Amino acid sequence: MIEVKDLHKSFGEAHILKGITTSFEKGKTNLIIGQSGSGKTVFLKCLLGLHTPESGMISFDGRVYADLDIEQKRQLRTEIGMVFQGSALYDSLTVEENIMFPLKMFTNQTNSEMLDRVNFVLDRVNLPGSNPKFPAELSGGMQKRVAIARAIVMNPKYLFCDEPNSGLDPQTATVIDNLIQEITEEYQIITVINSHDMNSVMEIGEKIVFLKNGHKAWEGTNEDMFITDNEAIVNFVYSSNLFKKIREVYLKESKL
Numbered sequence: 001m002i003e004v005k006d007l008h009k010s011f012g013e014a015h016i017l018k019g020i021t022t023s024f025e026k027g028k029t030n031l032i033i034g035q036s037g038s039g040k041t042v043f044l045k046c047l048l049g050l051h052t053p054e055s056g057m058i059s060f061d062g063r064v065y066a067d068l069d070i071e072q073k074r075q076l077r078t079e080i081g082m083v084f085q086g087s088a089l090y091d092s093l094t095v096e097e098n099i100m101f102p103l104k105m106f107t108n109q110t111n112s113e114m115l116d117r118v119n120f121v122l123d124r125v126n127l128p129g130s131n132p133k134f135p136a137e138l139s140g141g142m143q144k145r146v147a148i149a150r151a152i153v154m155n156p157k158y159l160f161c162d163e164p165n166s167g168l169d170p171q172t173a174t175v176i177d178n179l180i181q182e183i184t185e186e187y188q189i190i191t192v193i194n195s196h197d198m199n200s201v202m203e204i205g206e207k208i209v210f211l212k213n214g215h216k217a218w219e220g221t222n223e224d225m226f227i228t229d230n231e232a233i234v235n236f237v238y239s240s241n242l243f244k245k246i247r248e249v250y251l252k253e254s255k256l
């Protein structure tokens, strides 16, 4: 489990995260949602150790991040997979080289061991045989799959995804969402996703943390979201007429 307790982060006078407490469980897709500027990226960067919070606690399966020494932090880093916004593949490297990169960086595996692992994860994301291609030869959805393959090549315990659906059409976005959810469950990963995408929230939000002005304004499952009266989340999610309609139908049916 990842546990976060009373997390505060400021930049100069600007107090961005104002006491976030939450936890994320194994095998679940956890979504961080909120308006632009609410602190989602800062929160994710704190989890990744890229920002140092002023106070509060983050622990990974009982390991309190601030108490770890350099070697322990390095070990933890090898247990984290990351899918960046826009995929962040190396354009000059092939698909195979992109995915192999973390293995080369962090393991002593032989070339054939690395290749076996690359082929395994490429199969898992339904891109077998795409090893020699360059990112520019792939569609946006395929690039995302390569990014997911790279993120899971080290068999991570934790997977962080920053807007994994940005720039994708709704159908491809759903495929990517489902892939992330399947992998999370299959390998019992703790997955935390920053998302703007309300379809993702409805589809794969096994736990949703809603940030508003740096506070945690609500948390619950996607099912809870249909029935909650929490004004902040209702205003945020149901500003869309389509989702308002879905909520009305859901509430009506649950009363039958």
Ligand SMILES: Nc1ncnc2c1ncn2[C@@H]1O[C@H](COP(=O)(O)OP(=O)(O)OP(=O)(O)O)[C@@H](O)[C@H]1O
Residues within 6 Å of the ligand: 011, 014, 016, 034, 035, 036, 037, 038, 039, 040, 041, 042, 043
């Ligand atoms: N390195 C930084 N230095 C100063 N201020 C920062 C820094 N990073 C983020 N901020 C500020 O923190 C606030 C929250 O930013 P953050 O990027 O976390 O928002 P967000 O919820 O991820 O937004 P978006 O959905 O648009 O990506 C913003 O006001 C931003 O200007």
